[in-house]
Amino acid sequence: MESVTTDKRILILMLQYSVVVKGIEKKLQDMGCNVTTVADELENRIERYSPETDLLLFYLPGDLYDDASKKAKFLKLCTLVTIKKKKMILIGEAKYHDELLKEHTELREYAWMNRPVDMKALENRVESALTPTTEAAKGKRILIVDDDPSYAKMIREWIKDTYRVDIVTGGMQAISFLLKVPESEKVDLILLDYEMPVVDGPQVLQMLRQEEGTKDIPVIFLTGIGSKEAVMRVMSLKPEGYLLKSATRMDILDFLRDKLQ
Amino acid sequence: MTEKERERFSCLEGSEIDVEVGLRNSGSSGSYLSLLKIFFESIEENEAQLNRLYNEQDIRNYTIKVHALKSSARIIGATDLGERAQGLENAGKAGDTDYIAAEHEAFLSAYSSMQGPLSALFRQKEEGEDRPEADESLMKSVYDEVLAAAEDMDCERLDSFFAEMADYKIPDGEAVLYEQLKVATGRYEYRTIRRLLKEKQTS
Numbered sequence: 037m038e039s040v041t042t043d044k045r046i047l048i049l050m051l052q053y054s055v056v057v058k059g060i061e062k063k064l065q066d067m068g069c070n071v072t073t074v075a076d077e078l079e080n081r082i083e084r085y086s087p088e089t090d091l092l093l094f095y096l097p098g099d100l101y102d103d104a105s106k107k108a109k110f111l112k113l114c115t116l117v118t119i120k121k122k123k124m125i126l127i128g129e130a131k132y133h134d135e136l137l138k139e140h141t142e143l144r145e146y147a148w149m150n151r152p153v154d155m156k157a158l159e160n161r162v163e164s165a166l167t168p169t170t171e172a173a174k175g176k177r178i179l180i181v182d183d184d185p186s187y188a189k190m191i192r193e194w195i196k197d198t199y200r201v202d203i204v205t206g207g208m209q210a211i212s213f214l215l216k217v218p219e220s221e222k223v224d225l226i227l228l229d230y231e232m233p234v235v236d237g238p239q240v241l242q243m244l245r246q247e248e249g250t251k252d253i254p255v256i257f258l259t260g261i262g263s264k265e266a267v268m269r270v271m272s273l274k275p276e277g278y279l280l281k282s283a284t285r286m287d288i289l290d291f292l293r294d295k296l297q
Numbered sequence: 298m299t300e301k302e303r304e305r306f307s308c309l310e311g312s313e314i315d316v317e318v319g320l321r322n323s324g325s326s327g328s329y330l331s332l333l334k335i336f337f338e339s340i341e342e343n344e345a346q347l348n349r350l351y352n353e354q355d356i357r358n359y360t361i362k363v364h365a366l367k368s369s370a371r372i373i374g375a376t377d378l379g380e381r382a383q384g385l386e387n388a389g390k391a392g393d394t395d396y397i398a399a400e401h402e403a404f405l406s407a408y409s410s411m412q413g414p415l416s417a418l419f420r421q422k423e424e425g426e427d428r429p430e431a432d433e434s435l436m437k438s439v440y441d442e443v444l445a446a447a448e449d450m451d452c453e454r455l456d457s458f459f460a461e462m463a464d465y466k467i468p469d470g471e472a473v474l475y476e477q478l479k480v481a482t483g484r485y486e487y488r489t490i491r492r493l494l495k496e497k498q499t500s
Contacts, residue, residue, distance in 0.1 A: 184365030
């Protein structure tokens with residue numbers, strides 16, 4: 037049966053080999069996750085795997101706090117994970133937890149679990165981390181305006197676990213839809229296909245900017261790589277930016293998270 | 298690709314679809330599978346549309362259609378098909394009807410060839426399997442709810458109704474209308490749905 041953890045990709049980091057991590061790996065696999073465990077070339081592995089990773093677990097050695105080189109390496113890797121904007125659970129000793137977080141407040145961004153690991157607690161923590169972000173994000177509503185139902189459906193498939201998503205296939209339909217939406221359920225962002233028949237993207241944007249009820253809704257153009265320059269020409273209409281139609285699921289989710297924060 | 302993924306998508310080996318690319322774009326095999334289903338379910342209709350537009354020499358709309366297909370193809374890893382679509386799109390924009398004439402059949406053949414491998418991924422409920430037939434009151438409820446959802450342009454509700462109704466056999470007398478509503482839902486043609494159901498109400 038599908039759950040929030042099914043097919044999710046987990047990257048486990050270790051600074052030194054640990055047999056307990058093997059148990060954690062098995063537990064996560066039983067939960068339906070795809071698990072990769074790495075103990076060397078950690079920077080390269082984070083670079084390589086992070087685009088498709090949903091969650092990182094960093095299993096910290098008992099002597100982390102007392103070993104300056106391990107601590108430095110750990111902090112450097114955390115900085116890299118932050119840059120990649122990935123969720124991470126740190127698993128370490130309670131004895132150095134408080135001091136570590138006091139000295140390095142940036143680590144508060146991550147969830148913490150004490151060793152020895154309670155597998156049931158780990159299961160709950162991982163499920164929680166993989167559940168569609170926050171209530172606030174789930175409450176955001178996105179309208180996709182694209183004349184190609186298949187492409188629109190694909191994008192919706194990618195983002196519907198995180199946002200409420202509606203689809204219309206033309207500009208006039210978009211205006212009609214937006215004017216009917218009650219204020220309490222307003223659309224927070226519009227993904228607008230640049231090239232559409234009859235009424236194209238820029239024309240739709242112009243119409244949106246002329247209506248009181250729609251003029252302030254952020255609009256992102258969906259465009260092919262050959263049309264980037266064309267998009268720049270209509271920046272005077274103040275779209276919030278553009279997304280290439282070749283963008284991956286992670287690209288799109290990261291982009292939307294930034295725009296809707 | 299993990300061993301599990303390799304096994305899951307083994308039926309696509311040797312096809313026009315590069316599973317590694319598709320998985321990378323979607324981020325997970327579950328998500329990728331959903332996209333492949335969307336792509337698969339649109340092949341027949343898109344093929345028919347492209348043939349019609351080509352035969353009518355409606356190059357403007359033919360170009361728009363191949364442009365749209367290009368993006369979907371690339372997302373699922375059908376890179377070669379995406380490139381062919383790009384070529385046809387460029388030709389359409391340049392008015393190069395000779396290129397389109399030379400490439401149209403080969404393009405459709407490559408597109409159509411994906412149906413075989415993809416159909417192996419998706420098990421369809423066969424006619425004659427043990428599904429209860431939807432009775433008159435259920436069909437009426439469905440039509441009322443579909444009309445309301447179409448008036449709200451609520452694609453999520455519409456999708457969920459048809460997903461639920463997949464467990465039922467549609468009565469013969471309703472099959473044509475039901476299929477029309479399902480096709481219109483897949484295309485987000487809310488106006489068509491409303492028209493079909495209002496015609497039914499007045500008939």
